[in-house]
Amino acid sequence: MQDQTNVADIMMGDVVRLEDVLSRDSVTSVCKSFFGLFGLPVRVISHEGDLLADVHRDQPLCNYLNTLGEGERECARTVSVVRDLEPDVETIVHPCFTGAVYRIVPLEYQGRPIGRFIVGPYVPAETSQPPASLLSIDAGIDAATARTNFDTMPRVREHIAKEISAHLKGVLELLLFSGHRAQLASTMQVANVRENYRELAEKNEALKTSFEKLKQLDQLKSTFLA
Numbered sequence: 001m002q003d004q005t006n007v008a009d010i011m012m013g014d015v016v017r018l019e020d021v022l023s024r025d026s027v028t029s030v031c032k033s034f035f036g037l038f039g040l041p042v043r044v045i046s047h048e049g050d051l052l053a054d055v056h057r058d059q060p061l062c063n064y065l066n067t068l069g070e071g072e073r074e075c076a077r078t079v080s081v082v083r084d085l086e087p088d089v090e091t092i093v094h095p096c097f098t099g100a101v102y103r104i105v106p107l108e109y110q111g112r113p114i115g116r117f118i119v120g121p122y123v124p125a126e127t128s129q130p131p132a133s134l135l136s137i138d139a140g141i142d143a144a145t146a147r148t149n150f151d152t153m154p155r156v157r158e159h160i161a162k163e164i165s166a167h168l169k170g171v172l173e174l175l176l177f178s179g180h181r182a183q184l185a186s187t188m189q190v191a192n193v194r195e196n197y198r199e200l201a202e203k204n205e206a207l208k209t210s211f212e213k214l215k216q217l218d219q220l221k222s223t224f225l226a
Contacts, residue, residue: 018046018107018115022176024053030175031055031117034168039154040161044107044117044172045083052115059121061098061149070138082118089113091165096121097133100153105165109176117172119165122154 031042031053041056065071074097082094082102092104100121107115130150135143156164 017048018044018176019050019052022052026175027053027172028055030168030171034164038156038164040119040122040156040164041154042117042119042168043083044115046115047086047113049084059149059154060152061146062121064145064149065098065137068138068140071141074137085116086113087116091162097131097137098153099123099127099129099131099134099150103161103165105169107169107172107176109173114176117168119161119168122156122161123150124161125155125157 027044031044032055034040034042035055035057042053043051043056044053045051062075065075078096082104085092085094085104087104087106089106089108091106094102094104096102098121100123102118102120104116104118106113107117130147134146134150135141
């Protein structure tokens with residue numbers, strides 16, 4: 001249930017939190033379509049850090065690295081850093097030690113950041129070989145296994161990644177606009193009902209007062225005639 005501050009902000013045409021106007025189901029549905037089309041993992045996070053959607057498939061490389069002590073620690077650190085990054089206006093492209101990258105794209109509404117989505121990890125198509133940072137992450141790493149798993153990572157050219165991220169940004173912000181409009185209409189309807197009830201209560205009170213005055217006048221008339 002929304003608090004009074006959020007209701008007031010919506011009444012003024014403002015949006016405070018992404019989750020106030022977007023349902024998790026609708027966001028997840030859009031992200032599933034995106035994943036189905038491009039095969040790229042996507043997560044949507046509110047400005048407060050709440051995860052609204054997470055659509056991905058476990059990658060063999062990530063699974064393998066999580067069996068290695070240093071690999072697991074570095075994976076956890078990278079995921080934590082990426083999740084906490086908050087771009088202001090420009091998209092942030094954050095590199096991973098595996099050679100993959102994450103694109104962190106801001107979501108804006110009425111000129112203000114209200115959340116972000118993360119595309120990745122994926123390997124830029126321009127990258128042909130796994131980096132040394134991957135092959136040396138742990139003393140027990142098997143280079144051949146790492147290379148094989150590296151080759152199974154999603155790949156996309158950077159200019160294509162930029163274009164499809166811009167497309168997803170437009171869809172999510174349009175969804176935000178539609179959700180805000182629906183929320184505003186609903187809130188205004190509730191406000192109108194409350195206002196009509198208030199006016200009706202005032203009229204009833206006025207009628208009650210008039211009725212009491214008529215009773216008093218009737219009593220005075222009866223006394224006078226007696």
